[in-house]
Amino acid sequence: MSAQQDLIARSNRLGADPRNTNYAGGNTSAKGTEIDPVTGEPVELLWVKGSGGDLGTLTEAGLAVLRLDRLRALQHVYPGVEREDEMVAAFDYTLHGKGGAAPSIDTAMHGLVDAAHVDHLHPDSGISIATAQDGEALTARAFGGRVAWVPWRRPGFQLGLDIAAIKAENPGVIGAILGGHGITAWGDTSDEAEANSLWIIKTAEEYIAAHGSAEPFGGRRDGYAPLEASARHAKAAALVPHLRAIASHDKPQVGHFTDADAVLDFLASERLPELAALGTSCPDHFLRTKVKPLVIDLPADATVAEIVERLPALHEAYRADYTAYYERGAAAARARGEEPPAMRGADPAIILVPGVGMFSYGADKQTARVAGEFYVNAINVMRGAEALSTYSPIDEAEKFRIEYWALEEAKLARRPKPKPLATRIALVTGAASGIGKATATRLAAEGACVVIADLDPEKAQAAAAELGGPDVAVGVQVNVTDEAQVQHAVDAALLAFGGLDIVVNNAGLSLSKSLLETTVADWDLQHNVMAKGSFLVSRAAARVLIDQKLGGDIIYISSKNSVFAGPNNIAYSATKADQAHQVRLLAAELGEHGVKVNGINPDGVVRGSGIFAGGWGAKRAAVYGVPEEKLGEYYAQRTLLKREVLPEHVANAVFVLCTADLDHTTGLHIPVDAGVAAAFLR
CATH class of the missing domain: 3.40.50.720 (NAD(P)-binding Rossmann-like Domain)
Structure with missing residues (x-):
């Protein structure tokens, strides 16, 4: 197979398993040589998953194609981390031919690392170590020197330079844990890169299982155990209209309900309020879940009426908290000479109801469902980090810089215009x-x-x-x-x-x-x-x-x-x-x-009608004295427009x-x- 075919097959395999990465998260790449149609000479190319794509469903159309010589030459004009965003626009000058999909912010990581194949993934087990307070020491112990530690850095050109340097200076290293974020692995062949990625993920899982505490969330709180399934679903349905009302205060949202075991266990735990308040860490997670959920911290036997009575105050407090977070981040941005995008809304994207489950929201069903899936990822991450150490997500300032990143705003602006009945x-x-x-x-x-x-x-x-x-x-x-x-x-x-x-x-x-x-x-x-x-x-x-x-x-x-x-x-x-x-x-x-x-x-609607097919058509045809197969024509002729x-x-x-x-x-x-x-x- 060609380099592109190998890359797509590897990407689809990795993306098909949620243990490896979340929907639309991570990216993969391959390097190879093709003949430049202009010069007739060989040219080194990079094929990398483009911005916004999904590994599990990636096709050739979802790849960005760049010239490696021009991409690597950007190192000479890189203006530093304070002007990091300029490099994404510079990628356009390195495209080969029409370039394919839009290059993502992670393109530098793939192009600058001296390996033919590179994977960047968001596995729960890897992020557990990446968000642990002593993640660097855990990385050394868990992987025995085969995996490096990279402190938190926003995705971008500098992160690509950092990982490239680690690869160059440590020939025995097969990948890295990216602090607060995820993992990266590489290989000389597509199979080797995939094997290295899977080894890191499996090793992290096994290390957490072998060395983690049995009750990282502190055990169950009295009165917070999950309701029986039928009672849970009935209560969820009764709550849905009231929850949607607060999630749609700024703009209408579609919702998704999840009562998976991982969710119910987290909602029943002693440490739910504390851990939920810390929020998520991986950028892919909190971009879709917001920095923290709204927790309706009432026992499982709280009635629908009791919850509904509390909702206005809880919603008001959540909105005030999110607005304050936005204002702090915006003030810091302006101090750096940046003008942040306007606040996109202060309603929760995730609502947690102990004993019942999780309600997630988005502009469409897929977005709402994926937001819920990401928060399940976040729960798994918190469980793993707390089992080994202390969960320590990236700080609020960094979360704001990513959530209101100009590049993220540009990605939102590229979305197609909503259809007339979107969110309905x-x-x-x-x-x-x-x-x-x-x-x-x-x-x-x-x-x-x-x-x-x-x-x-x-x-x-x-x-x-x-x-x-x-x-x-x-x-x-x-x-x-x-x-x-x-x-x-x-x-x-x-x-x-x-x-x-x-x-x-x-x-x-x-x-x-x-x-x-x-x-x-x-x-x-x-x-x-x-x-x-x-x-x-x-x-x-x-x-x-x-x-x-x-x-x-x-x-x-x-x-x-x-x-x-x-x-x-x-x-x-x-x-x-x-x-x-x-x-x-x-x-x-x-x-x-x-x-x-x-x-x-x-x-009378004759064609395609269940009523007419069930005998009504034959009887009406008899009333009007026409063959049943001519009934539609008969109805049409008695109209002013003569149309069926x-x-x-x-x-x-x-x-x-x-x-x-x-x-x-x-x-x-x-x-x-x-x-x-x-x-x-x-």
Whole structure:
């Protein structure tokens, strides 16, 4: 394989195991020779993972490609650590061809070290030693002189020079522990570099296991043991709206819930308040988790009401503490002649609830989930450091310099513009097919997280997988006529995505019968699914929307039949009229909470419709005297626009109702019927 192929294969293997490094953390590189297409002469190149990439999913497009001669020549113009940031811009002048991905701040580490292959990783075991108070001595004892110690230094050109010097002066050394940060290893071949990285990680793990104390967190506090799983999840779901309200004070956030054993053990420990206050150390960790979490330090049996009562004061204290941290760091920056970026927000990214678990937040589900994963890394790091010594993260001033680094600000600025429904979480009933599936698909495409709720759990999960899986959509089973199942579906949305913003009442069915043919069972079935079901879903969702204090949208997929009197559908049309009036009633009631309630009145949606496929289509075709396969065409010809209504057309209307363009619209029914004059709203 080529050097690039070896590098990508090694990177993917290392990145696939969370013991080696965190998501999007660390970087790897390879050096090699290619022919310069301009001169026809051999040229030495460096391939290194670019800024923002992930090792586990790295492809060739994620590599930065630089000329080694020009990169090494930068040593002669390096202006020193006080002007470190200028070197990242200088990397652009060393790129080969189009250069590939943007070079990261760690590029110098890879280019300046005299080894063909270099790995920089963030393993929990390595960071445990890197953050221990006596990390240098532990490094000497644990690795027997094969691994060097590098005191904390911000990533950059000087760190690359430091590691290059260590490698040059110590031929027997295979890597280094970077104080407060992570590890670096190297080798003459890709296999050797990988083997050295894995040896350092495994040796650190084994040393901690052999020499660490049994209870580094001091044992369990009375009353803080984890609740039983079902009680834990019920309490978590009840807390989610209130926690999201404080995590989204500055800007809306998506959430993630974790109750892994490592988290629950930490939350039950005697030293939770002390260690949580120290914050995380590895830059990749605290950039996503903030410097410290918000700890709701109450016993596991504290009621939801007791926690909710404490939240405003805890949130205010957290915001004041973070603001003071920012102001101290900003003052120090200005004293150095720097103008720091504006504060990005003072809300917590991590909230810890003893007995229950951890709630993490971000601009999307993946970011929220990764923030939680990083805090689990931080817990593991604290455990290892405390087992061997004393956990000693990098100091506050250094954390601020990295969190508000101009280079980090530039990375944030490179992010694509958020989609219209970014940070919004939708629950769509009857979403495994037809209008519901089209709606879920459109909402997800516009940036929303979506819960596919359907009577058929397998179809719901398959539809969610089609949309991109658990960072985008999840499938849950729900019979909307069952109050407990409805609450379960709403709870599933809360635990999956940390909140709820959009509810689409789409679940429905129809039996085409005349008045005399309609039985009481026919009537009850349709009213239970659509009238009662919409009521149950809206009621459960409204509790969440009110507690979140973020407003929201409830949308009913009603029907033109809610206002149009057609033959042989007494039960269906009556329940659709019930839904239509629920829209008006709820709009009037929930407006004070910023919740908009609107409806959509489609005409017959034949293609892709579960209702029509279930026999309704054949019966309606018989009523109108046309073949069933021509029913869509028949409906189209009776409209003013002569167009057939498809599921996607209804989904379009749902999307528009959820956007800022209609943020002053509530109590409205939008016809999506291609123009049926008899169904005009009056």
